[in-house]
Amino acid sequence: MSEAENKLGESPALSELKALRASIDNIDAALVHMLAERFKCTQKVGVLKATNDLPPADPAREKIQIERLRQLAGDANLDPDFAEKFLNFIVKEVIRHHEAIAAEAGN
Numbered sequence: 001m002s003e004a005e006n007k008l009g010e011s012p013a014l015s016e017l018k019a020l021r022a023s024i025d026n027i028d029a030a031l032v033h034m035l036a037e038r039f040k041c042t043q044k045v046g047v048l049k050a051t052n053d054l055p056p057a058d059p060a061r062e063k064i065q066i067e068r069l070r071q072l073a074g075d076a077n078l079d080p081d082f083a084e085k086f087l088n089f090i091v092k093e094v095i096r097h098h099e100a101i102a103a104e105a106g107n
């Protein structure tokens with residue numbers, strides 16, 4: 001049991017906290033599965049780029065994605081700066097994978 005759960009004891013607040021945490025756990029699981037699917041796609045893009053002599057990063061594509069995500073975030077009441085940072089974090093990792101795929105292919 002976590003410190004917060006311990007402190008709340010048997011109470012309506014504890015029930016609410018547990019229900020909210022159960023939803024958070026479901027959302028985290030969904031995020032992991034969605035990210036895994038995204039990385040499956042980006043790995044294939046990496047192979048496609050390496051076999052067609054294309055660079056790992058595509059800044060023009062990223063610019064469009066950032067604009068789109070910032071708009072979506074704003075509409076969803078999510079901080080657009082956070083959405084941009086989150087996308088950049090993922091894209092940085094994708095580019096690292098693409099560089100590794102290109103190096104493996106001898107590019």
Ligand SMILES: C=C(O[C@@H]1C=C(C(=O)O)C=C[C@H]1O)C(=O)O
Nearest residue numbers: 042045056057058061062091094
């Ligand atoms: C996946 C690609 O490669 C890189 C990673 C991107 C991403 O993770 O969305 C976007 C642009 C590229 O810098 C791509 O070019 O589509």
